[in-house]
Amino acid sequence: MPRINAATVAEHRAxxxxxxxxxxxxLLHLEGSVPSLARVAAQAGLxxxxxxxxxxxxxxxxxxxxxxxxxxxxxRVSQAVDESSSAQEAIMAYAKVSVDxxxxxxxxxxxxxxxxxxxxxxxxxxxxxxxxxxxxxxxSLEQAGIEDPGPIAELVNAVIRAAGxxxxxxxxxxxxxxxxxxxxxxxxxxxxxxxxx
Numbered sequence: 613m614p615r616i617n618a619a620t621v622a623e624h625r626a627x628x629x630x631x632x633x634x635x636x637x638x639l640l641h642l643e644g645s646v647p648s649l650a651r652v653a654a655q656a657g658l659x660x661x662x663x664x665x666x667x668x669x670x671x672x673x674x675x676x677x678x679x680x681x682x683x684x685x686x687x688r689v690s691q692a693v694d695e696s697s698s699a700q701e702a703i704m705a706y707a708k709v710s711v712d713x714x715x716x717x718x719x720x721x722x723x724x725x726x727x728x729x730x731x732x733x734x735x736x737x738x739x740x741x742x743x744x745x746x747x748x749x750x751x752s753l754e755q756a757g758i759e760d761p762g763p764i765a766e767l768v769n770a771v772i773r774a775a776g777x778x779x780x781x782x783x784x785x786x787x788x789x790x791x792x793x794x795x796x797x798x799x800x801x802x803x804x805x806x807x808x809x
Contacts (some may be wrong), residue, residue: 628656628662628666629666631657631658632652632656632658632663633676635652636655638655639652646670646674648670649663649664650663682744682745685710685713686745686748688709688713689705689709689710692705692706692709693706693748693752699753702748702755703753703756703768704792704793704796706749707768707771707772707775707792708789710772710776711776711779711788711789711792712779714772714776714777749765749768750765753799756799758799764799768799775788775792
């Protein structure tokens with residue numbers, strides 16, 4: 613019987629699952645490909661066969677990873693937006709936090725999962741989570757007076773992707789944030805609120 617390093621079996625299981633998921637995130641980001649269960653087990657410090665006690669297949673593990681990816685992103689952008697004092701500040705906070713997430717590998721992991729294991733993402737829950745990621749931005753755009761925020765949100769996210777790629781290439785974080793201020797800083801001001809006539 614494996615050694616249990618927790619107060620209960622349930623806590624031990626949760627700790628092991630956490631280690632496995634974290635190891636998978638790290639490997640996806642570092643290696644740019646979906647790792648085998650054996651590779652994940654080694655990264656997590658488990659015996660090769662032990663991982664099957666927690667995830668029966670690579671697909672099951674990737675689904676668990678996908679279901680964590682969006683909540684992590686949502687929590688960070690939501691907190692940044694909620695702590696902002698104005699709609700304009702909230703838009704910038706959303707952009708900066710999203711770029712930081714992108715540069716830290718979250719977006720790359722998501723794209724990799726979607727490309728190599730689409731079944732891990734294409735279910736109703738993940739669709740809801742994706743919408744939840746965008747909602748803080750669209751809400752902030754609406755509060756800024758933009759009556760049709762969907763297309764603007766798409767453009768903002770295109771800027772975020774480009775800025776994230778700059779950081780991945782080694783550009784300084786503060787410089788990239790400064791460019792975001794130049795491009796997006798006008799959103800929310802009355803003269804550029806893009807209200808429909």
